[in-house]
Amino acid sequence: MISNVGSMLLVLSFVITCYTLFIYVKKNIVQKSSIYLEFFLYYKASFLLLLFSFFILLISFVMSDFSIISVYENSHTDKPLFYKISGTWGNHEGSMLLLILVISLYGILFLLNSKNISDSLRATTIFFQSIIQLIFLSFLIFTSNPFSKIIPIPSQGLGLNPILQDPLLAIHPPFLYLGYVGFSLVFSLLLAALVLKQYNSRWASIAKKWIMLPWSFLSFGIGLGSFWAYYELGWGGYWFWDPVENASLMPWIASTALIHSIVVMEKMKKLFSWTAILTILTFVLSLFGTFLVRSGVLNSVHAFANDPERGVYILFIISIITLGSLAIYILKFPKKIENNNSFALFSRDFSILLNNYFLIFILAVVIVGTTYPILLSVFIGETISIGPQYYNTILAPFIFIFMVLMAIGPLMKWNNNSLVLRKQRIFLFFLLSIFLTILISFYLSKYNFIFFLGVLCSMYLIVSVFYEIAMYKKNFFIKQNFSRLFSHLGFGLLILAITLNHFFSKEISTKINLGESFFKQGIKINFLKSESNKGNNFEELFGSYEITKDNKIYILKPSIRKYKQPQQFTSETSIQSDGLSDVYIAMDYAGDPSTGIGVRFYYNYFIRLIWISFVLITIGGIVSFAGRKNEK
Amino acid sequence: MSPSRKKRISYFLVSAVVVLILGKFIFNSLQKNTIYFFSPTDLLLNSETPRGLIRVGGLVKRDSIQEKKSEAIYTFVVTDLKNDIYVEYKGILPNLFQEEKGVVVEGVLKDKKFLLGKTILAKHDENYMPPEVAEALKKSGKWNKKYDQ
Numbered sequence: 096m097i098s099n100v101g102s103m104l105l106v107l108s109f110v111i112t113c114y115t116l117f118i119y120v121k122k123n124i125v126q127k128s129s130i131y132l133e134f135f136l137y138y139k140a141s142f143l144l145l146l147f148s149f150f151i152l153l154i155s156f157v158m159s160d161f162s163i164i165s166v167y168e169n170s171h172t173d174k175p176l177f178y179k180i181s182g183t184w185g186n187h188e189g190s191m192l193l194l195i196l197v198i199s200l201y202g203i204l205f206l207l208n209s210k211n212i213s214d215s216l217r218a219t220t221i222f223f224q225s226i227i228q229l230i231f232l233s234f235l236i237f238t239s240n241p242f243s244k245i246i247p248i249p250s251q252g253l254g255l256n257p258i259l260q261d262p263l264l265a266i267h268p269p270f271l272y273l274g275y276v277g278f279s280l281v282f283s284l285l286l287a288a289l290v291l292k293q294y295n296s297r298w299a300s301i302a303k304k305w306i307m308l309p310w311s312f313l314s315f316g317i318g319l320g321s322f323w324a325y326y327e328l329g330w331g332g333y334w335f336w337d338p339v340e341n342a343s344l345m346p347w348i349a350s351t352a353l354i355h356s357i358v359v360m361e362k363m364k365k366l367f368s369w370t371a372i373l374t375i376l377t378f379v380l381s382l383f384g385t386f387l388v389r390s391g392v393l394n395s396v397h398a399f400a401n402d403p404e405r406g407v408y409i410l411f412i413i414s415i416i417t418l419g420s421l422a423i424y425i426l427k428f429p430k431k432i433e434n435n436n437s438f439a440l441f442s443r444d445f446s447i448l449l450n451n452y453f454l455i456f457i458l459a460v461v462i463v464g465t466t467y468p469i470l471l472s473v474f475i476g477e478t479i480s481i482g483p484q485y486y487n488t489i490l491a492p493f494i495f496i497f498m499v500l501m502a503i504g505p506l507m508k509w510n511n512n513s514l515v516l517r518k519q520r521i522f523l524f525f526l527l528s529i530f531l532t533i534l535i536s537f538y539l540s541k542y543n544f545i546f547f548l549g550v551l552c553s554m555y556l557i558v559s560v561f562y563e564i565a566m567y568k569k570n571f572f573i574k575q576n577f578s579r580l581f582s583h584l585g586f587g588l589l590i591l592a593i594t595l596n597h598f599f600s601k602e603i604s605t606k607i608n609l610g611e612s613f614f615k616q617g618i619k620i621n622f623l624k625s626e627s628n629k630g631n632n633f634e635e636l637f638g639s640y641e642i643t644k645d646n647k648i649y650i651l652k653p654s655i656r657k658y659k660q661p662q663q664f665t666s667e668t669s670i671q672s673d674g675l676s677d678v679y680i681a682m683d684y685a686g687d688p689s690t691g692i693g694v695r696f697y698y699n700y701f702i703r704l705i706w707i708s709f710v711l712i713t714i715g716g717i718v719s720f721a722g723r724k725n726e727k
Numbered sequence: 728m729s730p731s732r733k734k735r736i737s738y739f740l741v742s743a744v745v746v747l748i749l750g751k752f753i754f755n756s757l758q759k760n761t762i763y764f765f766s767p768t769d770l771l772l773n774s775e776t777p778r779g780l781i782r783v784g785g786l787v788k789r790d791s792i793q794e795k796k797s798e799a800i801y802t803f804v805v806t807d808l809k810n811d812i813y814v815e816y817k818g819i820l821p822n823l824f825q826e827e828k829g830v831v832v833e834g835v836l837k838d839k840k841f842l843l844g845k846t847i848l849a850k851h852d853e854n855y856m857p858p859e860v861a862e863a864l865k866k867s868g869k870w871n872k873k874y875d876q
Contacts, residue, residue, distance in 0.1 A: 307739040456749060464754055478764035478859045480782065485760035489753060528838040604819045655822070683819045693799070693819035 100161045101151035108144035109236055109710035111137055112229045114497065119222050131218040135206060138221050141228070142199040149196050152241050156183045162248045165189060169270070171254040173632040173659070181265030187389060187405070190268060194385070195231045197272045198224065201280040205305065212301055219287035220280070227279050230412055238408055239689040257658040257665045263323040270316035271590040275346045275381035277309025280380035285371060286420060289427040299361035299370065304723040310350050311716030317343050318709030326668050331602060331679055331697035333705055336483045342384035345458060349377040352454040352705050355447045363444050363510055368428060369451070375420050382413045387465070441512045446504030453497045460489050491545070495552040499592060501583055502559040515572045524562065528554035541598060549594030556587035575648040578722060582715030585708040592704035599700035617645040620696055623650075633658045635667075638682050640693060647673070651680045653694075676700045762833065766863030767810040770839050783812055783842055784831040784860040792826065805830060809867035816844035829860040
């Protein structure tokens with residue numbers, strides 16, 4: 096019964112969205128009225144309807160209403176409540192509904208927080224946002240209705256893939272959606288400004304916070320996803336250049352470039368067309384990411400349930416949105432814009448331009464690596480994959496140089512060949528970071544050129560950010576954009592952590608019998624005991640291992656779970672951290688258990704710093720968003 | 728030629744050269760790191776033996792898994808139900824590795840019938856058939872509806 100209500104609400108919100116667009120066209124375009132009250136009211140109504148239908152889907156999952164196909168296919172009465180709830184978006188239909196809800200939510204957030212800008216710009220933005228909402232709503236209703244019913248009603252559901260039954264995974268898709276779907280708003284804002292001929296530096300200062308918000312969510316979502324893969328999938332690492340990971344990274348890189356270029360537009364009235372193109376690119380890449388994850392073209396460890404036919408629809412939607420926005424850009428881009436495109440070589444604006452060149456290059460590398468295997472298999476029928484070395488070897492040298500620019504660029508003045516501090520300081524930082532790098536090298540007794548370079552460049556960035564933090568009170572220039580310091584510091588720490596992790600991590604995989612031990616690379620693994628246990632919807636076999644490394648002893652208790660519904664084994668990792676490094680162990684069941692149980696052991700140096708830096712990067716975005724909130 | 732035009736042309740030329748160099752750089756690295764996928768039949772039909780890292784996929788043949796005790800060295804047969812290949816693998820078998828289920832092994836060929844496996848790529852879901860294995864089975868004409876989950 097309840098599913099009928101859900102379906103009805105969806106159709107109703109579709110109708111209301113259509114009506115919203117109709118009102119706008121009738122009253123505000125044809126009759127040229129400048130009163131938008133009714134229009135805004137209907138838009139809010141469409142949001143509430145979507146919200147209710149999402150709640151109804153959520154309730155159906157909680158109550159295990161198996162008359163609904165998506166509940167039947169993805170839930171089970173045995174499942175803990177938390178995972179019944181997360182099951183709502185753990186499948187294609189529910190996650191598409193969530194996606195639409197987020198599009199709509201951003202529209203509402205914008206309406207509520209934009210009272211200081213002109214009503215015509217607000218209304219036109221909401222108009223474009225409604226069009227995007229309508230496109231996805233029709234996709235949802237016609238190809239993947241989450242409330243589709245099944246007859247006869249099954250008595251029990253099929254269950255949610257156990258690998259998805261994890262608290263982190265349950266919350267990371269909503270964050271990713273709040274991230275990349277959120278770029279729809281700034282995209283709508285761009286189209287609105289172009290149509291209304293209000294695309295100017297004032298627009299840039301309005302738009303910036305609507306980039307910061309989704310960017311912060313996306314940064315956090317990527318961090319969460321990476322952490323989930325680390326401890327739930329039992330792969331022992333934090334990033335695998337998996338196409339699905341890349342799908343979220345691509346819009347992140349594009350939006351990071353956008354965050355920087357839009358500041359130049361705001362302050363210096365330059366890079367107008369470049370910023371517009373980046374805005375479009377960011378949103379299109381977000382959609383492209385959805386396509387990669389949802390279409391089934393990917394040959395990825397992440398590829399869950401998906402359907403090629405839907406991929407064709409999404410591809411169609413992407414083409415419409417891309418072509419439509421490019422058409423508006425070409426037709427409406429202001430022709431008589433002050434074309435001040437000269438840059439002083441040692442100015443802050445030029446360093447941001449360089450930053451954009453670097454980011455676009457990095458983006459190109461990721462796009463090529465992700466799409467090349469897909470294109471090859473579609474057009475030639477050859478199946479290939481790209482090894483992670485492709486990314487590591489190309490990107491490393493560029494990122495090192497990039498970090499030095501990141502350190503020096505912000506210390507330059509706008510449009511002027513001068514620094515905000517004395518030149519000698521820059522060399523002082525350099526000497527200090529060389530000194531610190533040598534210290535680290537000695538302490539860890541590692542003498543490798545790449546290692547040295549990686550640590551040096553990240554140290555340089557870190558040192559100069561710390562200098563700026565120290566100067567925060569004295570220097571107005573630094574005080575003005577304080578939020579940047581968090582994100583830049585986060586990035587410096589991230590690369591430092593990645594470098595250290597790369598050179599000092601160890602991996603051992605072997606088979607050990609109960610009561611026996613194994614010694615390799617200075618690490619001793621002792622298999623103490625095993626015991627079985629019964630969980631709510633799984634049976635569990637615990638192992639107890641004693642790890643000895645550098646005279647430190649760790650007791651780790653990983654386990655293997657055998658889930659009942661659906662039948663599947665998962666490895667639960669056991670991780671202990673002494674702050675600097677993690678010892679990490681996972682068991683594997685396959686093979687003959689009488690000859691011992693397989694274990695994979697990882698020693699992960701400095702890996703915690705990676706998550707910390709993600710948090711710092713996110714904080715930077717949020718501080719910037721919050722700081723702009725009260726601005727006129 | 729006016730000086731501004733001259734300037735613009737030189738900008739264009741410089742950026743074209745830079746883009747070309749970077750493009751070449753990406754392309755070379757792409758080629759170096761490409762890992763090709765073969766089914767056992769593909770390998771037999773291929774006139775040369777591929778060098779370097781490759782992936783081979785198919786089903787794990789029934790009763791073919793053997794284990795050298797306590798050394799964690801396994802041998803098994805991967806088949807596309809038309810042709811077979813032996814795989815020797817040192818390491819831990821992942822949870823989802825099972826007889827008559829799809830598998831993709833990454834490794835180096837000793838010869839066309841013998842692969843030294845370095846990594847076994849295990850997918851998330853038990854019912855899930857790696858798409859390249861499905862493709863290989865369809866090519867060998869042995870695709871069965873029962874694999875379609």
